Amino acid sequence: MGTNENLSDKEILVLGYAKTGKSVAEFLVKQQANVTINDRGDLSQDPSVTLLLEDGVQIVDGGHPLELLDKHFDMIIKNPGIPYSIPFLQKAIEKNIPIYTDVELASRFSKASIIGITGSNGKTTTTSLLRELLTEREKGNAYLAGNIGIPTLDVINQATEDDDIVMELSSFQLAGTEQFHAEIAVITNIYEAHLDYHHTREEYAKAKLKILANQTQDDQIVYRYDNAELHHWVKEFKGQLIPFSIEIIDEFVRSHGAYVEGEWIYFKEEQIIPLSDIQIPGSHNVENVLAAVAVAKIKGVSNQEISNTVREYKGMRHRIQPVANVSGRSFYNDSKATNITATITALNSFKQPIRFIGGGLDRGNEFDELIPYLKNVSGAYLYGETKEKMAKAFKTAGVNTIELFDDLIEATSKAYREARQGEVVLLSPSCASWDQYQNFEIRGDVYIDTIEKLLLEEPYMDE
The missing domain is CATH 3.90.190.20 (Mur ligase, C-terminal domain)
Structure with a gap:
Protein backbone atom coordinates (compact mmCIF):
# COMPACT_ATOMS: atom_id res chain seq x y z
CA MET A 1 0.00 0.00 0.00
CA GLY A 2 1.12 3.53 -0.75
CA THR A 3 3.04 6.03 1.33
CA ASN A 4 0.99 9.09 0.31
CA GLU A 5 4.06 11.30 -0.12
CA ASN A 6 3.64 15.05 -0.27
CA LEU A 7 3.64 16.44 -3.82
CA SER A 8 2.52 19.92 -2.84
CA ASP A 9 4.46 22.58 -4.79
CA LYS A 10 6.53 19.96 -6.61
CA GLU A 11 7.34 20.89 -10.20
CA ILE A 12 6.09 17.98 -12.31
CA LEU A 13 6.06 17.59 -16.08
CA VAL A 14 3.36 15.39 -17.63
CA LEU A 15 4.78 14.18 -20.94
CA GLY A 16 2.08 13.12 -23.40
CA TYR A 17 -1.58 13.91 -22.82
CA ALA A 18 -4.33 11.53 -24.10
CA LYS A 19 -6.33 9.49 -21.57
CA THR A 20 -3.43 8.64 -19.26
CA GLY A 21 -1.91 12.12 -19.26
CA LYS A 22 -5.27 13.65 -18.46
CA SER A 23 -5.72 11.39 -15.44
CA VAL A 24 -2.17 12.14 -14.23
CA ALA A 25 -2.61 15.91 -14.57
CA GLU A 26 -5.96 15.89 -12.77
CA PHE A 27 -4.50 13.79 -9.95
CA LEU A 28 -1.47 16.04 -9.55
CA VAL A 29 -3.64 19.16 -9.42
CA LYS A 30 -5.52 17.61 -6.49
CA GLN A 31 -2.14 16.98 -4.84
CA GLN A 32 -1.39 20.72 -5.25
CA ALA A 33 1.63 20.09 -7.47
CA ASN A 34 2.77 22.64 -10.05
CA VAL A 35 1.94 20.87 -13.31
CA THR A 36 3.20 21.41 -16.84
CA ILE A 37 1.78 19.33 -19.70
CA ASN A 38 3.87 18.76 -22.82
CA ASP A 39 2.42 17.05 -25.90
CA ARG A 40 3.57 16.99 -29.51
CA GLY A 41 0.00 17.50 -30.74
CA ASP A 42 -2.27 20.55 -30.70
CA LEU A 43 -4.24 20.62 -27.43
CA SER A 44 -6.01 23.93 -28.03
CA GLN A 45 -9.32 22.31 -29.00
CA ASP A 46 -9.47 19.85 -26.09
CA PRO A 47 -12.10 21.03 -23.56
CA SER A 48 -10.45 19.09 -20.72
CA VAL A 49 -7.30 21.16 -21.24
CA THR A 50 -9.31 24.35 -20.75
CA LEU A 51 -10.36 23.13 -17.30
CA LEU A 52 -6.76 22.31 -16.40
CA LEU A 53 -5.64 25.77 -17.51
CA GLU A 54 -8.16 27.22 -15.07
CA ASP A 55 -6.44 25.17 -12.35
CA GLY A 56 -3.09 26.77 -13.16
CA VAL A 57 -1.65 24.00 -15.31
CA GLN A 58 0.84 25.18 -17.95
CA ILE A 59 0.55 23.77 -21.47
CA VAL A 60 3.40 23.35 -23.96
CA ASP A 61 2.16 21.64 -27.13
CA GLY A 62 3.19 21.20 -30.75
CA GLY A 63 6.43 19.35 -29.97
CA HIS A 64 8.94 18.51 -27.25
CA PRO A 65 11.28 21.55 -27.07
CA LEU A 66 14.56 20.74 -25.31
CA GLU A 67 14.64 24.19 -23.70
CA LEU A 68 11.60 23.18 -21.63
CA LEU A 69 14.01 21.10 -19.56
CA ASP A 70 15.88 24.24 -18.53
CA LYS A 71 13.09 24.65 -16.00
CA HIS A 72 13.68 22.64 -12.84
CA PHE A 73 11.39 19.60 -12.67
CA ASP A 74 11.26 17.29 -9.67
CA MET A 75 10.00 14.47 -11.88
CA ILE A 76 8.51 13.61 -15.26
CA ILE A 77 5.42 11.40 -15.54
CA LYS A 78 5.42 10.17 -19.12
CA ASN A 79 2.92 8.40 -21.30
CA PRO A 80 4.04 4.73 -21.32
CA GLY A 81 4.16 4.63 -25.11
CA ILE A 82 6.76 7.41 -25.46
CA PRO A 83 10.17 5.74 -25.89
CA TYR A 84 13.13 6.77 -23.79
CA SER A 85 15.18 7.13 -26.98
CA ILE A 86 13.61 10.47 -28.02
CA PRO A 87 16.01 13.43 -27.62
CA PHE A 88 13.79 15.10 -25.03
CA LEU A 89 13.95 12.14 -22.63
CA GLN A 90 17.63 11.55 -23.34
CA LYS A 91 18.33 15.10 -22.18
CA ALA A 92 16.11 14.56 -19.12
CA ILE A 93 18.14 11.45 -18.26
CA GLU A 94 21.37 13.45 -18.61
CA LYS A 95 19.93 16.01 -16.17
CA ASN A 96 19.06 13.18 -13.71
CA ILE A 97 15.36 14.02 -13.69
CA PRO A 98 13.37 11.00 -12.42
CA ILE A 99 11.09 9.63 -15.14
CA TYR A 100 8.05 7.59 -14.11
CA THR A 101 4.79 6.26 -15.50
CA ASP A 102 1.37 6.65 -13.90
CA VAL A 103 1.45 3.21 -12.24
CA GLU A 104 4.38 4.36 -10.10
CA LEU A 105 2.28 7.22 -8.73
CA ALA A 106 -0.69 4.92 -8.23
CA SER A 107 1.39 2.49 -6.19
CA ARG A 108 2.70 5.28 -3.98
CA PHE A 109 -0.78 6.62 -3.18
CA SER A 110 -3.03 3.56 -3.24
CA LYS A 111 -4.80 2.53 -0.04
CA ALA A 112 -5.86 -0.75 -1.67
CA SER A 113 -3.69 -3.77 -2.32
CA ILE A 114 -2.38 -4.06 -5.87
CA ILE A 115 -2.56 -7.30 -7.80
CA GLY A 116 -0.34 -6.76 -10.84
CA ILE A 117 -0.60 -8.88 -13.98
CA THR A 118 1.96 -8.75 -16.76
CA GLY A 119 3.22 -11.00 -19.55
CA SER A 120 3.78 -11.04 -23.28
CA ASN A 121 0.35 -12.60 -23.83
CA GLY A 122 -2.67 -13.52 -21.77
CA LYS A 123 -2.50 -10.64 -19.31
CA THR A 124 -5.74 -8.96 -20.43
CA THR A 125 -7.81 -12.15 -20.20
CA THR A 126 -6.24 -13.06 -16.86
CA THR A 127 -6.84 -9.55 -15.49
CA SER A 128 -10.45 -9.46 -16.63
CA LEU A 129 -11.30 -12.95 -15.34
CA LEU A 130 -9.54 -12.36 -12.04
CA ARG A 131 -11.50 -9.21 -11.41
CA GLU A 132 -14.73 -11.15 -12.02
CA LEU A 133 -13.59 -13.86 -9.59
CA LEU A 134 -12.73 -11.36 -6.87
CA THR A 135 -16.12 -9.67 -7.04
CA GLU A 136 -17.55 -12.87 -5.55
CA ARG A 137 -15.94 -12.26 -2.15
CA GLU A 138 -18.08 -11.22 0.80
CA LYS A 139 -15.79 -8.34 1.77
CA GLY A 140 -14.02 -5.83 -0.43
CA ASN A 141 -14.34 -4.70 -4.05
CA ALA A 142 -12.02 -5.37 -6.97
CA TYR A 143 -11.21 -2.55 -9.41
CA LEU A 144 -9.81 -2.92 -12.91
CA ALA A 145 -6.99 -0.57 -13.90
CA GLY A 146 -3.89 -0.14 -16.01
CA ASN A 147 -3.12 -1.33 -19.51
CA ILE A 148 -6.63 -2.76 -19.81
CA GLY A 149 -7.77 0.78 -20.65
CA ILE A 150 -8.62 2.31 -17.26
CA PRO A 151 -6.03 4.83 -15.95
CA THR A 152 -4.79 3.72 -12.56
CA LEU A 153 -5.06 7.18 -11.04
CA ASP A 154 -8.77 7.25 -11.86
CA VAL A 155 -9.47 4.42 -9.43
CA ILE A 156 -7.12 4.76 -6.46
CA ASN A 157 -9.30 7.33 -4.69
CA GLN A 158 -12.27 4.95 -4.90
CA ALA A 159 -10.44 1.89 -3.60
CA THR A 160 -10.22 1.40 0.19
CA GLU A 161 -7.97 -0.73 2.39
CA ASP A 162 -10.46 -3.60 2.04
CA ASP A 163 -10.27 -3.55 -1.76
CA ASP A 164 -7.92 -4.78 -4.47
CA ILE A 165 -6.84 -3.05 -7.65
CA VAL A 166 -6.41 -5.67 -10.38
CA MET A 167 -3.88 -3.95 -12.59
CA GLU A 168 -2.81 -5.05 -16.07
CA LEU A 169 0.76 -3.87 -16.60
CA SER A 170 2.67 -3.51 -19.85
CA SER A 171 6.45 -3.50 -20.13
CA PHE A 172 6.14 0.18 -21.11
CA GLN A 173 4.42 0.97 -17.81
CA LEU A 174 6.74 -1.15 -15.68
CA ALA A 175 9.88 0.36 -17.22
CA GLY A 176 8.90 3.65 -15.56
CA THR A 177 8.67 2.32 -12.01
CA GLU A 178 10.96 2.56 -9.00
CA GLN A 179 8.96 1.87 -5.82
CA PHE A 180 6.00 0.08 -7.44
CA HIS A 181 4.74 -2.70 -5.18
CA ALA A 182 2.30 -5.48 -6.04
CA GLU A 183 1.30 -7.70 -3.13
CA ILE A 184 0.47 -10.38 -5.68
CA ALA A 185 2.35 -10.32 -8.99
CA VAL A 186 1.24 -12.51 -11.90
CA ILE A 187 3.52 -13.19 -14.87
CA THR A 188 1.66 -15.13 -17.54
CA ASN A 189 4.75 -15.65 -19.74
CA ILE A 190 7.69 -13.75 -21.20
CA TYR A 191 8.51 -14.03 -24.89
CA GLU A 192 10.28 -11.69 -27.28
CA ALA A 193 8.19 -8.59 -27.99
CA HIS A 194 8.32 -4.79 -28.38
CA LEU A 195 11.96 -4.76 -29.46
CA ASP A 196 11.31 -1.53 -31.36
CA TYR A 197 10.81 0.07 -27.92
CA HIS A 198 13.16 -1.91 -25.64
CA HIS A 199 15.77 -2.69 -28.36
CA THR A 200 16.87 -6.01 -26.80
CA ARG A 201 15.10 -9.02 -25.34
CA GLU A 202 17.11 -8.55 -22.15
CA GLU A 203 15.79 -5.02 -21.65
CA TYR A 204 12.25 -6.19 -22.38
CA ALA A 205 12.49 -8.98 -19.79
CA LYS A 206 14.13 -6.60 -17.31
CA ALA A 207 11.16 -4.24 -17.62
CA LYS A 208 8.66 -7.06 -17.08
CA LEU A 209 10.48 -8.35 -14.01
CA LYS A 210 10.30 -4.93 -12.33
CA ILE A 211 6.86 -6.06 -11.18
CA LEU A 212 8.74 -8.19 -8.60
CA ALA A 213 11.45 -5.73 -7.57
CA ASN A 214 9.86 -4.42 -4.37
CA GLN A 215 8.09 -7.52 -3.14
CA THR A 216 8.68 -8.87 0.36
CA GLN A 217 8.57 -12.40 1.73
CA ASP A 218 4.90 -11.85 2.56
CA ASP A 219 4.01 -11.28 -1.13
CA GLN A 220 3.25 -13.86 -3.84
CA ILE A 221 4.57 -14.46 -7.35
CA VAL A 222 2.14 -16.37 -9.57
CA TYR A 223 3.98 -17.48 -12.69
CA ARG A 224 4.02 -19.92 -15.60
CA TYR A 225 6.10 -22.89 -14.43
CA ASP A 226 6.30 -24.40 -17.92
CA ASN A 227 8.49 -21.47 -19.02
CA ALA A 228 11.91 -22.63 -17.80
CA GLU A 229 13.54 -19.24 -18.27
CA LEU A 230 10.84 -17.50 -16.27
CA HIS A 231 11.04 -20.17 -13.56
CA HIS A 232 14.75 -19.39 -13.25
CA TRP A 233 14.27 -15.61 -13.14
CA VAL A 234 11.60 -15.49 -10.43
CA LYS A 235 13.82 -17.36 -7.96
CA GLU A 236 15.95 -14.23 -7.64
CA PHE A 237 13.11 -12.29 -5.95
CA LYS A 238 11.67 -12.37 -2.42
CA GLY A 239 8.01 -13.25 -3.05
CA GLN A 240 6.56 -16.68 -2.36
CA LEU A 241 6.49 -18.75 -5.55
CA ILE A 242 3.03 -19.91 -6.72
CA PRO A 243 3.45 -21.79 -10.03
CA PHE A 244 0.79 -22.72 -12.57
CA SER A 245 1.28 -25.42 -15.17
CA ILE A 246 -0.40 -27.62 -17.77
CA GLU A 247 2.71 -29.51 -18.87
CA ILE A 248 5.16 -30.03 -15.99
CA ILE A 249 3.34 -31.40 -12.94
CA ASP A 250 5.96 -32.21 -10.32
CA GLU A 251 5.87 -32.21 -6.54
CA PHE A 252 6.66 -28.49 -6.30
CA VAL A 253 3.71 -27.59 -8.53
CA ARG A 254 1.39 -29.97 -6.67
CA SER A 255 2.24 -28.57 -3.26
CA HIS A 256 2.50 -24.88 -4.17
CA GLY A 257 0.41 -24.04 -7.22
CA ALA A 258 -2.34 -24.54 -9.79
CA TYR A 259 -2.25 -27.27 -12.40
CA VAL A 260 -4.26 -29.55 -14.69
CA GLU A 261 -4.62 -33.24 -13.99
CA GLY A 262 -6.99 -35.35 -16.03
CA GLU A 263 -10.06 -33.20 -16.73
CA TRP A 264 -9.73 -31.01 -13.64
CA ILE A 265 -7.97 -27.91 -12.37
CA TYR A 266 -6.29 -28.32 -8.99
CA PHE A 267 -4.75 -25.89 -6.52
CA LYS A 268 -2.31 -27.30 -3.97
CA GLU A 269 -3.74 -30.82 -4.50
CA GLU A 270 -7.32 -29.61 -4.00
CA GLN A 271 -9.73 -30.33 -6.86
CA ILE A 272 -11.18 -26.96 -7.88
CA ILE A 273 -13.18 -27.00 -11.16
CA PRO A 274 -13.54 -29.25 -14.24
CA LEU A 275 -11.93 -28.11 -17.48
CA SER A 276 -15.39 -28.24 -19.04
CA ASP A 277 -16.26 -25.07 -17.09
CA ILE A 278 -13.89 -23.08 -19.33
CA GLN A 279 -15.83 -21.50 -22.20
CA ILE A 280 -12.99 -19.61 -23.96
CA PRO A 281 -11.04 -21.58 -26.63
CA GLY A 282 -7.39 -22.63 -26.64
CA SER A 283 -4.86 -24.20 -24.26
CA HIS A 284 -3.44 -20.72 -23.61
CA ASN A 285 -6.74 -19.81 -22.00
CA VAL A 286 -6.47 -22.82 -19.71
CA GLU A 287 -3.21 -21.25 -18.51
CA ASN A 288 -4.93 -17.90 -18.04
CA VAL A 289 -7.65 -19.56 -15.97
CA LEU A 290 -5.01 -21.37 -13.88
CA ALA A 291 -3.30 -18.06 -13.08
CA ALA A 292 -6.60 -16.40 -12.14
CA VAL A 293 -7.73 -19.39 -10.06
CA ALA A 294 -4.43 -19.37 -8.14
CA VAL A 295 -4.94 -15.73 -7.12
CA ALA A 296 -8.61 -16.31 -6.35
CA LYS A 297 -7.71 -19.13 -3.97
CA ILE A 298 -5.05 -16.97 -2.30
CA LYS A 299 -7.75 -14.31 -1.79
CA GLY A 300 -10.26 -16.79 -0.34
CA VAL A 301 -12.76 -17.23 -3.19
CA SER A 302 -14.71 -20.49 -2.83
CA ASN A 303 -14.61 -23.30 -5.38
CA GLN A 304 -18.30 -22.89 -6.13
CA GLU A 305 -17.88 -19.19 -6.78
CA ILE A 306 -14.87 -19.91 -9.02
CA SER A 307 -16.85 -22.51 -10.98
CA ASN A 308 -19.84 -20.20 -11.46
CA THR A 309 -17.68 -17.31 -12.66
CA VAL A 310 -15.50 -19.33 -15.02
CA ARG A 311 -18.59 -20.92 -16.63
CA GLU A 312 -20.08 -17.47 -17.26
CA TYR A 313 -16.88 -15.88 -18.56
CA LYS A 314 -16.86 -15.56 -22.36
CA GLY A 315 -13.53 -13.79 -22.80
CA MET A 316 -12.30 -10.30 -23.57
CA ARG A 317 -13.40 -8.15 -26.45
CA HIS A 318 -10.81 -8.23 -29.27
CA ARG A 319 -9.02 -11.31 -27.85
CA ILE A 320 -10.11 -14.36 -29.89
Missing part, protein backbone atom coordinates in the same frame (compact mmCIF):
# COMPACT_ATOMS: atom_id res chain seq x y z
CA GLN A 321 -13.60 -12.92 -29.48
CA PRO A 322 -16.46 -14.87 -31.10
CA VAL A 323 -18.27 -12.54 -33.52
CA ALA A 324 -20.70 -14.83 -35.36
CA ASN A 325 -21.35 -18.43 -36.31
CA VAL A 326 -23.43 -18.57 -39.49
CA SER A 327 -23.97 -21.32 -42.08
CA GLY A 328 -21.11 -23.39 -40.66
CA ARG A 329 -18.67 -20.48 -40.71
CA SER A 330 -17.22 -19.03 -37.49
CA PHE A 331 -15.87 -15.49 -37.23
CA TYR A 332 -13.35 -14.41 -34.58
CA ASN A 333 -11.91 -11.01 -33.71
CA ASP A 334 -8.35 -11.19 -32.34
CA SER A 335 -7.41 -7.58 -33.00
CA LYS A 336 -5.44 -7.46 -29.74
CA ALA A 337 -2.87 -9.79 -31.37
CA THR A 338 -0.33 -7.04 -31.98
CA ASN A 339 2.65 -9.41 -32.11
CA ILE A 340 3.60 -12.73 -33.70
CA THR A 341 3.39 -14.72 -30.47
CA ALA A 342 -0.22 -13.68 -29.93
CA THR A 343 -1.11 -14.72 -33.47
CA ILE A 344 0.54 -18.11 -32.98
CA THR A 345 -1.66 -18.56 -29.92
CA ALA A 346 -4.75 -17.76 -31.97
CA LEU A 347 -3.77 -20.10 -34.82
CA ASN A 348 -3.23 -22.92 -32.33
CA SER A 349 -6.71 -22.40 -30.90
CA PHE A 350 -8.53 -23.89 -33.91
CA LYS A 351 -8.49 -27.26 -35.64
CA GLN A 352 -10.72 -26.10 -38.49
CA PRO A 353 -9.37 -24.55 -41.73
CA ILE A 354 -8.69 -20.83 -41.22
CA ARG A 355 -9.25 -17.87 -43.50
CA PHE A 356 -6.62 -15.61 -41.99
CA ILE A 357 -6.73 -11.79 -41.99
CA GLY A 358 -3.59 -9.95 -40.88
CA GLY A 359 -1.28 -7.00 -41.34
CA GLY A 360 -0.64 -3.55 -39.97
CA LEU A 361 2.24 -1.39 -38.79
CA ASP A 362 5.69 -2.35 -40.09
CA ARG A 363 8.07 -2.52 -37.13
CA GLY A 364 10.90 -3.91 -39.23
CA ASN A 365 10.50 -7.59 -38.34
CA GLU A 366 9.86 -10.55 -40.63
CA PHE A 367 7.12 -13.16 -40.09
CA ASP A 368 9.01 -16.42 -40.54
CA GLU A 369 8.09 -17.48 -36.99
CA LEU A 370 4.51 -17.95 -38.21
CA ILE A 371 5.44 -20.52 -40.86
CA PRO A 372 5.21 -23.70 -38.70
CA TYR A 373 1.72 -22.70 -37.54
CA LEU A 374 0.07 -22.04 -40.92
CA LYS A 375 -0.81 -25.63 -41.85
CA ASN A 376 -4.54 -25.05 -41.26
CA VAL A 377 -4.66 -21.76 -43.18
CA SER A 378 -6.77 -22.17 -46.31
CA GLY A 379 -6.44 -18.51 -47.34
CA ALA A 380 -4.54 -15.40 -46.29
CA TYR A 381 -5.99 -11.92 -46.74
CA LEU A 382 -3.26 -9.42 -45.93
CA TYR A 383 -3.37 -5.63 -45.76
CA GLY A 384 -1.48 -2.58 -44.54
CA GLU A 385 2.23 -1.81 -44.36
CA THR A 386 3.30 -5.41 -43.72
CA LYS A 387 1.22 -7.21 -46.35
CA GLU A 388 4.16 -8.04 -48.66
CA LYS A 389 6.36 -9.24 -45.79
CA MET A 390 3.59 -11.43 -44.42
CA ALA A 391 2.85 -12.79 -47.88
CA LYS A 392 6.41 -14.14 -48.14
CA ALA A 393 5.95 -16.20 -44.97
CA PHE A 394 2.58 -17.56 -46.08
CA LYS A 395 3.98 -18.48 -49.50
CA THR A 396 6.88 -20.32 -47.86
CA ALA A 397 4.35 -22.20 -45.71
CA GLY A 398 2.55 -23.40 -48.84
CA VAL A 399 -0.67 -21.44 -48.41
CA ASN A 400 -2.33 -21.50 -51.83
CA THR A 401 -4.62 -18.49 -51.55
CA ILE A 402 -2.73 -15.30 -50.68
CA GLU A 403 -4.38 -11.97 -51.50
CA LEU A 404 -3.19 -8.43 -50.75
CA PHE A 405 -5.39 -5.42 -49.97
CA ASP A 406 -5.01 -1.78 -49.06
CA ASP A 407 -7.19 -1.91 -45.98
CA LEU A 408 -8.91 -4.16 -43.46
CA ILE A 409 -12.41 -3.73 -44.85
CA GLU A 410 -11.35 -5.00 -48.29
CA ALA A 411 -9.46 -7.94 -46.80
CA THR A 412 -12.36 -8.89 -44.51
CA SER A 413 -14.90 -8.67 -47.32
CA LYS A 414 -12.90 -11.02 -49.54
CA ALA A 415 -12.29 -13.51 -46.73
CA TYR A 416 -16.01 -13.46 -45.93
CA ARG A 417 -16.97 -14.21 -49.54
CA GLU A 418 -14.45 -17.03 -49.94
CA ALA A 419 -15.10 -18.76 -46.60
CA ARG A 420 -16.62 -22.25 -46.80
CA GLN A 421 -18.67 -24.33 -44.39
CA GLY A 422 -16.55 -25.66 -41.54
CA GLU A 423 -14.03 -22.83 -41.76
CA VAL A 424 -12.97 -20.09 -39.34
CA VAL A 425 -12.50 -16.49 -40.46
CA LEU A 426 -9.90 -15.07 -38.09
CA LEU A 427 -8.61 -11.51 -37.73
CA SER A 428 -5.29 -11.85 -35.88
CA PRO A 429 -3.12 -9.06 -37.30
CA SER A 430 0.25 -9.92 -35.71
CA CYS A 431 1.03 -6.18 -35.95
CA ALA A 432 0.17 -2.94 -34.21
CA SER A 433 -2.74 -1.00 -35.68
CA TRP A 434 -1.12 2.41 -35.99
CA ASP A 435 -0.58 2.42 -39.76
CA GLN A 436 -4.35 2.78 -40.22
CA TYR A 437 -6.10 2.86 -36.83
CA GLN A 438 -5.51 4.72 -33.59
CA ASN A 439 -5.66 1.53 -31.54
CA PHE A 440 -6.46 -2.18 -31.75
CA GLU A 441 -9.95 -1.60 -30.31
CA ILE A 442 -10.97 0.58 -33.25
CA ARG A 443 -9.46 -1.97 -35.64
CA GLY A 444 -11.43 -4.78 -34.04
CA ASP A 445 -14.64 -2.78 -34.14
CA VAL A 446 -14.14 -2.13 -37.87
CA TYR A 447 -13.78 -5.88 -38.42
CA ILE A 448 -16.91 -6.66 -36.40
CA ASP A 449 -18.93 -3.96 -38.15
CA THR A 450 -17.79 -5.25 -41.55
CA ILE A 451 -18.79 -8.84 -40.75
CA GLU A 452 -22.18 -7.79 -39.38
CA LYS A 453 -22.85 -5.64 -42.43
CA LEU A 454 -21.89 -8.44 -44.83
CA LEU A 455 -24.11 -10.94 -43.01
CA LEU A 456 -27.06 -8.62 -43.61
CA GLU A 457 -26.24 -7.60 -47.19
CA GLU A 458 -24.69 -10.83 -48.50
CA PRO A 459 -26.09 -13.75 -46.47
CA TYR A 460 -24.72 -17.19 -47.27
CA MET A 461 -27.00 -19.25 -49.53
CA ASP A 462 -25.60 -22.77 -48.92
CA GLU A 463 -28.10 -25.52 -49.49
